[in-house]
Amino acid sequence: MAEHLAFGQRLGRHRTALAALAVLAGLVVLSLGAGWLVGAKSLEIDPLNRLMPPSAEHWFGTDHLGRDMLGLVLFGGRTSLRVGVVVSVLAMAIATVLGLLSGFFRQLDVVLMRVVDGLMSFPGIVLATAAAGYLGPSINTVTLALTLVLISPALRVVRGQVLVVRELPMVEAARAVGVPTPRLLRRYILPAVLSPLLVQASFVFSAAVLGEAGLSFIGLGIGARDVSWGSALAEARNYIQEAWWIVAFPGLALVLTILALNLLGDALRDLLDPKLRQR
Secondary structure: OHHHHHHHHHHHHOHHHHHHHHHHHHHHHHHHOHHHHOOHHHHOOOHHHOOOOOOOOOOOOEOOOOOEHHHHHHHHHHHHHHHHHHHHHHHHHHHHHHHHHHHHOHHHHHHHHHHHHHHHOOOHHHHHHHHHHHHOOOHHHHHHHHHHHHHHHHHHHHHHHHHHHOOOHHHHHHHHOOOOHHHHHHHHHHHHHHHHHHHHHHHHHHHHHHHHHHHHHOOOOOOOOOOOHHHHHHHHHHHOOOOOHHHHHHHHHHHHHHHHHHHHHHHHHHHHOHHHHHO
């Protein structure tokens, strides 16, 4: 409890972390409140008002189909952020379990690490593109493809931490008195890897949001019935010269999200690492 309070106090004094959290919280609130703020009618096609610049009626202007860009950005944020949350939760959960087992059991470690090395030998976007191209564009496909890609780096982080923790005297003492392996992993090793897991989760979230945008941009992301920041940018690329706003606002939302997540990850690493905190 005291450690949690101390961490909360350090977090409250870290301006970068607070700014990143404020940006992320604002994006989440605006995206969740899209239906109340702009309404579903903002996504309806209106050819008479196509490519209108930002104005009092349309704060972010309209796109080539006459849809309100503010509505596209807010509703697109729902999709992009949802993919990021689901992918980060699934990837970190699987990576945690496999990383604990790989770092603790040497025979299993040999097999898992060869599989991970094989997956990491290919660029992540290539694997995600292949999976999305085979299964077809949809939110579920994007989530599955990005989860498979992002498990490997997170797994290596967990495994590396477990290899260090398993040699600590407290773990050796617990094994000497006959503590069962499941309890040993749950009570002694897992708490020691939570800090790097929290930091890694922010980077996985960032990579998932960016990966969804990339896949949607090349037509292998979400389905045609859904909107996201990546799909908005994909539709806007043919109208950049005549309507800058249809690229600027979805791109700005994506940049703010990625920047805030990366800054939050760096801040958490500084706060949770004793050596960096002292420095």
